[in-house]
Structure formats: structure tokens, C-alpha cells
Amino acid sequence: MTEHLPILLIVLPLVAAPLCVILHQRTAAYTLALLVSWITFGISIALVAQVNQTGVIRYNLGGWAPPYGIEYLVDSLSSFVMMFVSGIGAIVLVYAPKSVDDEIARSKHYLFYATYLLCLTGLMGMCVTGDLFNVFVFLEISSLSSYALISLGQTRRAPLAAFQYLIIGSIGATFILIGIGLLYQMTGTLNMADIAARVPQENGPRTVLVAFSFLVIGLCVKMAVFPLHTWLPNAYTYAPSVVTCFIAATATKVSVYAFIRVIFGIITPGFAFDYLPLDTELTILALVGIFVASTAAIYQANVKRLLAYSSVAQIGYMILGISMSTPGGLTAGIVHMFNHALIKGGLFMIVGCFALRLGSVKLDDWKGAGKTMPWTSLGWAIGGLALIGVPVTAGFISKWLLLTAAMEKGMWPVAVLMLLSSLLAVVYVWRVVETLYFSEPTAKVLKAKEAPLGMLIPTYVVLAGTFVFGVWTTYSADLAAAAAAGLLGATP
Amino acid sequence: MNSPALEQAAGLYNYWIVIVLMMTGFYIVLARRNLIKAVIGLNIFQTSVFLLYVTMGKVRGGTAPIIPPEVAEAQAKAMHETGHSEHGTHALGTVSEEIVGAHAAHADLPGADIIYSNPLPSVLMLTAIVVGIATTALALALVVRIREDYGTIEEDRILEIDRADGLPDDDDEDQWIDADTHSLAGSSPDTPTDSESVN
Amino acid sequence: MNWVVFAILALLALTAVTVARLRQLWAAVMFTGIYSFLSASWMMILDAPDVAFTEAAVGAGISTVLMLSTLALTGEQEQPTKRSPIVPLLVVLVTGGALIYGTLDMPHYGDPNAVVHQHPDPSFVERSLDDMHGLPNVVTALLASYRGYDTLGETTVVLTAGIAVLLILRRDEMERPAIANRAKRRRRKANA
Numbered sequence A: 001m002t003e004h005l006p007i008l009l010i011v012l013p014l015v016a017a018p019l020c021v022i023l024h025q026r027t028a029a030y031t032l033a034l035l036v037s038w039i040t041f042g043i044s045i046a047l048v049a050q051v052n053q054t055g056v057i058r059y060n061l062g063g064w065a066p067p068y069g070i071e072y073l074v075d076s077l078s079s080f081v082m083m084f085v086s087g088i089g090a091i092v093l094v095y096a097p098k099s100v101d102d103e104i105a106r107s108k109h110y111l112f113y114a115t116y117l118l119c120l121t122g123l124m125g126m127c128v129t130g131d132l133f134n135v136f137v138f139l140e141i142s143s144l145s146s147y148a149l150i151s152l153g154q155t156r157r158a159p160l161a162a163f164q165y166l167i168i169g170s171i172g173a174t175f176i177l178i179g180i181g182l183l184y185q186m187t188g189t190l191n192m193a194d195i196a197a198r199v200p201q202e203n204g205p206r207t208v209l210v211a212f213s214f215l216v217i218g219l220c221v222k223m224a225v226f227p228l229h230t231w232l233p234n235a236y237t238y239a240p241s242v243v244t245c246f247i248a249a250t251a252t253k254v255s256v257y258a259f260i261r262v263i264f265g266i267i268t269p270g271f272a273f274d275y276l277p278l279d280t281e282l283t284i285l286a287l288v289g290i291f292v293a294s295t296a297a298i299y300q301a302n303v304k305r306l307l308a309y310s311s312v313a314q315i316g317y318m319i320l321g322i323s324m325s326t327p328g329g330l331t332a333g334i335v336h337m338f339n340h341a342l343i344k345g346g347l348f349m350i351v352g353c354f355a356l357r358l359g360s361v362k363l364d365d366w367k368g369a370g371k372t373m374p375w376t377s378l379g380w381a382i383g384g385l386a387l388i389g390v391p392v393t394a395g396f397i398s399k400w401l402l403l404t405a406a407m408e409k410g411m412w413p414v415a416v417l418m419l420l421s422s423l424l425a426v427v428y429v430w431r432v433v434e435t436l437y438f439s440e441p442t443a444k445v446l447k448a449k450e451a452p453l454g455m456l457i458p459t460y461v462v463l464a465g466t467f468v469f470g471v472w473t474t475y476s477a478d479l480a481a482a483a484a485a486g487l488l489g490a491t492p
Numbered sequence B: 001m002n003s004p005a006l007e008q009a010a011g012l013y014n015y016w017i018v019i020v021l022m023m024t025g026f027y028i029v030l031a032r033r034n035l036i037k038a039v040i041g042l043n044i045f046q047t048s049v050f051l052l053y054v055t056m057g058k059v060r061g062g063t064a065p066i067i068p069p070e071v072a073e074a075q076a077k078a079m080h081e082t083g084h085s086e087h088g089t090h091a092l093g094t095v096s097e098e099i100v101g102a103h104a105a106h107a108d109l110p111g112a113d114i115i116y117s118n119p120l121p122s123v124l125m126l127t128a129i130v131v132g133i134a135t136t137a138l139a140l141a142l143v144v145r146i147r148e149d150y151g152t153i154e155e156d157r158i159l160e161i162d163r164a165d166g167l168p169d170d171d172d173e174d175q176w177i178d179a180d181t182h183s184l185a186g187s188s189p190d191t192p193t194d195s196e197s198v199n
Numbered sequence C: 001m002n003w004v005v006f007a008i009l010a011l012l013a014l015t016a017v018t019v020a021r022l023r024q025l026w027a028a029v030m031f032t033g034i035y036s037f038l039s040a041s042w043m044m045i046l047d048a049p050d051v052a053f054t055e056a057a058v059g060a061g062i063s064t065v066l067m068l069s070t071l072a073l074t075g076e077q078e079q080p081t082k083r084s085p086i087v088p089l090l091v092v093l094v095t096g097g098a099l100i101y102g103t104l105d106m107p108h109y110g111d112p113n114a115v116v117h118q119h120p121d122p123s124f125v126e127r128s129l130d131d132m133h134g135l136p137n138v139v140t141a142l143l144a145s146y147r148g149y150d151t152l153g154e155t156t157v158v159l160t161a162g163i164a165v166l167l168i169l170r171r172d173e174m175e176r177p178a179i180a181n182r183a184k185r186r187r188r189k190a191n192a
Helices: A002-021 A024-053 A075-104 A106-128 A132-148 A157-187 A191-200 A203-224 A229-239 A241-266 A268-275 A280-298 A303-325 A327-358 A375-387 A393-409 A412-438 A442-449 A453-471 A477-490 B003-031 B035-057 B068-082 B095-104 B119-150 B156-164 B174-182 C003-020 C025-045 C049-075 C084-103 C126-129 C140-146 C148-169 C175-190
Strands: A059-061 A071-074
Touching: A002 A059, A002 A071, A002 A106, A002 A477, A002 C148, A024 A071, A024 A075, A024 A106, A059 C025, A071 A106, A071 A191, A075 A327, A075 A453, A075 A477, A075 C175, A106 A132, A106 A241, A106 C140, A106 C148, A132 A157, A132 A241, A132 B068, A132 B119, A132 C148, A157 A229, A157 B003, A157 B035, A157 B119, A157 B156, A157 C084, A191 A241, A203 A241, A203 C084, A229 A241, A229 A303, A229 A412, A241 A268, A241 A327, A241 A477, A280 A303, A280 A412, A303 A327, A303 A393, A327 A393, A327 A453, A327 A477, A375 A393, A375 A412, A375 A453, A375 B035, A393 A412, A393 A453, A453 C148, B003 B035, B003 C003, B003 C084, B035 B119, B035 C003, B035 C025, B035 C049, B068 B156, B095 C084, B119 B156, B119 C049, B119 C140, B119 C148, C003 C025, C003 C126, C025 C049, C126 C140, C140 C148
Parallel strands: none
Antiparallel strands: A059 A071
């Protein structure tokens, strides 16, 4: 049984999705989705434990060994990413029902939960597969379902945002497909490990170079790396609250994971960073992105959009860590994926609570909500502290690791710029705190009730996580360090 | 013109034409101001990528990777005679050696001299075509929805309407309400926004 | 044979450029269908009959039908745009240039010694002869067996698209409390 866990991870949500459609009843569909997402979370924890004990798990689908068949590969990195992606997916579903009832038509609920599960399937599939073309297929599953989920937003701008994301996302996916094709042309295989072993380093570098660039550009679109982030603010702003919580916390992270795989698992850092000056380019893009996006966040009147720009900035920190290509930097990048998923997931959940009670995500409509919705407002403050990176929060851990890694490499300017950029985060988090606590409440806010416990409890669980993993790093930073060591060790 | 360059051109012109096709599709997507035109461009872009893959699979003098029945039959018979490759050899992880051996043994069978083109790119593209049509279907559904809500599928027009509604960051959540109060009152279910730009 | 290929390639390029220039969306959709058919013909010559059939059925058939039915709902004329085409043109030229640069190290067209045809060894055709007990079509063998999970994924993509279209096209604003409440408030305000 245990040897089939990697495939169960995919097949369970995959089979549950059409079942949700067949059930056709909202409560039944919700219960099934909830159950399956928690089982998926359980399986991925089991996989983390198994990888810790026995090392890398390889699973040949259908018993066909690579390079003929498709191989699933669970190592410390992929199990780590799967753990937090499925974890967020599960907890957001606990949080979901009230918000979904409010924002999405009842007759659509069963379809909504089916699509949610499909999105989860796609994301998990991208993590677990060791086959490059299979990554493309799962990427499309997760993308198509997220376009549909985003289009369910409350305004007519939601379908438009979904469409624009679809066009940009499909261009990205087609670039990835071209990259995969060129790599296949030069190696004759689609299995990542096999490609890594067969990539002709001296022979035919031009094709490999172009293949690599196309893969990187395609993934940068999906990761929303500045300046290819244009789809993200609209998509996050106009999507239903629950969808934003889930997608913001997971989808870009999984693309970052795929990016790490491509650089360290296929093309080797030697080729990416020594032959190409990719590290300098990425560092510059990351820094510019952090500053531009953080500054943009300060000027937003819509809290969801504020957080969306902040997400673009946070992706910059991850890229910064990855582009250092030292164990320290890579660990920081990986652990920030996890920490940021928790923090941003929590913050968007808070936004969802406000949206439910106040019917708006505009900052002006939140004036004085600290009085009538104290717990929700406190949640924002807690999440905000973690986002800034105050000590004993998870955000501090990743920034500290990033900072030390930058100093180890002697990148003093980068370290200074990072500190400066945190000040920008202070500004945009403070703006909301100020509105919540130090403004005169409007009549509407005075009538508002505290968010329901069914939403507050999961939100606080996630926010508590940002503290737990800010102090106790066995299951975050240590796992990330193991993953980073595995990646750097595996490459010659 | 030296001859290596000419030879290269002769060997690669197929790919170059495919690239020109891909880029035409890409251009249509980037330069479009009409939503349907964007979908059309995406279609052409993707179809051209299919061509890129399929071109890779071709072997000069080869034929489609379909084994003539009589050859397949002869091979199957030969296999039974040597008694190899019954069930159980495909368990996890068994690869090559015995199959390589079997392959050598098959060399003198009829049809062993047929050159087949590579089947793998075809397989990948069958998957990609289906993914492509799924994307197209979803995109068109969104276009229909956008047309209902905005009354136009011209991107410039839509952005103008959005700007008229309010600041880009100030999403006016009441946009749909007009439409629905109207339709509740029994008026046309069509959207309230201007339809002057259509046609 | 060669001139047939040349003719198809020239027609493909011509069709693509025509689509780019056309403002009549109905005609553009038709030309996209033609483009798919031409692609399918070339795929036939490239020894990929399975892909050719699928492209003809899906690319030229289903997708044309879908687009035409969408056009029936949306109107079929593209407005002229004031924007300059220079930026997209530059992006496309750079991308295309990069791709052409990338082909320079590629094995030539049809080269039997290309890596794709040498690895894995034994090839899929030989493997499938042994594993599939005489199934003639190797593409089928790969699709359903060696890469069966890609096919499962592909089916899932179709399922996703189906559910998504249902989600998107069903109109439901007044069923949503969030929107209905706002509408109610607004009407009350208007009455007051």
C-alpha cells in the first residue's frame, strides 16, 4: 500500500472531482472535497516522513521504467512543497463554506468544489512528476481550473481578468512546450533525471540554451516574476475570496518549485549560472520587482490588490534566494515559499472575513472595523507582522536566512536593499492597520458583526502557524535545508 | 555562400518555416485588440508548435510507426517460440537486456528493415491538441460571458467602459446589479452596456 | 514529393499571414480552419497520421465550430486599432530570432542519427513489438500504455474545460447573496 502513495496523491482528488459533479448536491460535494483534501494532506505528510527515512521515492507509472514510461519522483523538496500545498488546500476548504455561500451561486457549488479539487490535482501532479511533458499536462490542468475559478468573481471584471490570465498563461505554457520540445530534440528523452544526464554540455549548447530560456520565460510568467506579473493583480483582486486564498498561497509557489527543478534538476547550476549570467539577471529582476511591486502596493485602495502586489514582491525574495545558488540562499528561497504560503494564505483569509461581513474589500469601507470585528482585525495585524518579517514570525526566519546567505556571498548591497524593502512592507501593512483601528467607523461598519467562528478558527490556525514556524523550524527551515542540500548535492 | 552554410539551410529550413508560423501566431496574440482574434492567434501559435514536434519525429525514408500486421504476426510467433516475454517481465524496473537480446534475435525476421519514424512526438502532440482545444473552449466561453457583460469584445472598448465605471482599482461592485434589476423587471435580459460598438 | 511539401509550406505561411491581416473575424476563423487542414496534410507527409487525423478533426473541425458559434453570439467585425504594432513586432522578431539561433545546433530534418531516434535504445517501436504482443499501431501503444498517465491527464483537462464552461456560462448573479444583498440595498436607497 505505502508504495502506491505517490499515485494516490493524484488519483484521489482526480477521481473525487467527477464524483462531485455526479453527486450534484452542494453539501455532499463539499463533504467529499473536504474529506479528500484532508486525506491528500495526510498522504503528503506520510510521504515527507517516508522520504526522511528512506530517501528518494521513485514510482514507475504502470510499471514502465523510464525513459519509456513516466516516473513519479518524491524527494525532500517535492514532498515538502506537496505538504504545504495540500495543507493550505485542506484548511482553506474548512474555511470556505460561509464565504462560498455568500459569493457563489448555490447551483454552482458542486461544480466549484469539483474545480477546486482539479486545481489541487494539477498542482500536486506538477510537484510529484519526474517527467517534463507530464509537468506540462498537469500545469494545464491547474491553469484551466484556476481560470474558471477566477472567473467566478463578483464583478464583470472577473471573467475579463480570467481571460487575460488565460491568454498570458497559455502563451507561457506554449513557451514551456517549445522549451520541452527543444530539450527533447537534443536528448531524446522526457524524464528529468535522464535529460540531466544527457544534456550535451559541450555539444549543441545553442539549442539547449534556447530551450532553457523558453522554459524559464514560460515559468516566469506562471510565477508572476516582474515584469511578467501583469496578469496577477487583476486575477487575485477579482477572484472570489476563497479562490484568492487558495491560488495566492499555492499556484505561484508550485511554479517556483518547477523553476527550481528545471534549474537544479535539469540544467544544472553550472550551466545556468556560470555559462549564462542568469544569476545576475534574476537578482536584478527580483530586486526591481520587489521595489516596484511593494511601492505599487502602498498606493492601492483595494486591499486584495494591495496583497496581490505584495505577492509579486514576495516572489522576488524567492527568486533572489534561488539565484544565489548557495545552500543558504536556496534554503531561504524554499523556506520562503512555505512561509509566504502561510502568511499570504492567512492574510487573504482575513480579507475574506471582512468581505463577508462588510461586503467590500476597499480600504475605505473598512474604516474603524477594529471596533466591531476585533478578532478579524487582530488577525490582520498578526499576519502583517509576519509579512514584514518581525522576529518570532515565520517571515523573519526566511528574511534572516536570505540576509545571512546574501552576506555570506558578500552581496552587501542586496542585503541593504532587502532591509529597505521591508520598510515598504511596513508602510502598506500599517496603512490597513491604521484604517482598522484609528479611523472613525462608518455606519455600515458599526452594524457589522464579527466574522463567524467557522472562518476565524481556520484563519487563526494558519496565522498561529506563522508563529509556530517562526520559532520551531524543524518542519520548515530544516526540511528546506535538506531539500536544498539534496538539490545541490545531486548535481555534479 | 560556403557549402556548410548551404547544407545547414537545406537541413533546417523546415524548422525555420515552422518558427515563422509560430511567430505569426504569437504576433496575432500580442497585437490583437479583439478577444476572439486573440483566441485565433493562440490556436495558430499552438498548431505551429505541434508542427515543430512532428517535424522532429520524421526520419528520412521512414514510414508511419504502424507495424504491418504480417510483420507483427511473425514477430509475435518468433517470440512465442523463444518463449520469452511472457507476463511478469514487466514488473517494476525491468528494462533492457533481455529485450535488447530479443531485438537482436528479431533482426532476421521479415520487416526488420523497415524504417519507422519516431512515434513519441506524435503521442505528445495528441495530448497537446486536446489540451489546446480545451483551452480554446474555455477561452470562448469567457468571451461569450464578457460580451454579455460588456456588450463588446474589443479590448480597447472594454477598458474604456471600465475606466468610465471608476478608477481601475476602485472596482464598482454594482455593475451587474443594474443588469439584474432590469431583467428582474422583465426587460431585455441583454446587458445594459452599450451595444453600439458591435458591428 | 518535395514540391508538394513546398506548396503546403508556402500555403501555410500565406494562410497565417492572411489570418493576421483579416479584420473579418468570420473569414479569419475559416482561414484558421484551412490552416489546421494544411497542417494536418503536412503531418501526414511527416509520418504522423494519428496526429493528422486528430488535428483535422479537432483543430479544423471542433474548434472551427466552437469559434463560429461564439461569433454568432458576439458579432464578427474587428475594430481597427490605433495602437502601433511595433512593440509586438519587436517581441516576435526577438523571440523568432532566438528560436532560429536555437535551431543551429539541432540535428537536420529527417536525420536518422538524431538523438531522438537513437535514444532510448531499443526504440519505442521495438519495445512495443515485444511488450504489446503484435499491436500494429505503435502510437496507440505509447498513448495507452507507456505514457498512459499523460492520456489520463489529457482526459482530465477535457473534464476541467467541461466543468469550467458550465461554471462560466450559467448566469446566476441574483442567486448570490453577496450581489443580491447589494442590489436590495440599492433599490431601497432608490425608493427612499
